[in-house]
Amino acid sequence: MINSKKTYSFYLNEDKKALGIKKLPLMLFFNPFDIDLEIWLFQKALRKCEYLYNVDKKTFFWKLQKFIAARRFKRLSCKLGFTIAPNSFGPGLRIVHRGTIVVNGQCKIGANCTINACVNIGAKAGFDEQVPKIGNNVYIGPGAKIFGDIIIADGCAIGANAVVNKSCSKPNLILVGVPAIEKGKVSISLLK
Structure with missing residues (x-):
């Protein structure tokens, strides 16, 4: 802050x-x-x-x-086309493209986050206080949807168009699919 x-x-x-x-x-x-x-x-x-x-x-x-x-x-x-509330992201924010990006004002996202276009990070329907907490060094691919009272560990990569509605407590994993599932470890080159 x-x-x-x-x-x-x-x-x-x-x-x-x-x-x-x-x-x-x-x-x-x-x-x-x-x-x-x-x-x-x-x-x-x-x-x-x-x-x-x-x-x-x-x-x-x-x-x-x-x-x-x-x-x-x-x-x-x-x-x-950004709807990003102040105090949501830590230092080192990298927005890759302009385009629709929606982040709930209650979300807390760590340092060195890379976020692409058409991403939606929000609350579970009807529950404003149930928002994601995202760790440091996280890559969020284009079109990803992240919602609910979940935690994403440090170093994770969320694939394009993934729908993440469950916590991922293990660091450095790749999350892909609808609903998102863990698909292995993140390569260091993927996050740069």
Whole structure:
């Protein structure tokens, strides 16, 4: 959770590393085909909202900053198709593509998570408090659906279009299918 300038800076640096962004030359801003830049701007807006809303200051300037950051975050969310609540992901978030990504605001997802387009991470129908808890270094493939009061262990890879509704407590497993079943160990190269 971002609650100081130091952790805010740490989260931004980890997200930047995860996205593979070394520097942002001025020419990237003028490239209409650069999707990575848009995702990076979204992640910066996400982290700024987390920082501004987690640090409780009562000044007018702080409230104005919160309002402006929230408006920008909402605009970028709508533009890219992301419904991701602040304080859901740990540092090192890597969003691979723009497209529909829905994450319940109660979910807790660890550090260094890679998430693809058309992913839905949500509550069991009718139970808002029953949401997934996902560990560190998890890869979530395109179209994966993860829901219910479940736990996904560290280092797991969830395959494309998998439907995960049961916990996976063993680390470094591959989950595929509908409903998802364990299919062996994760190769290190798969997570990079």
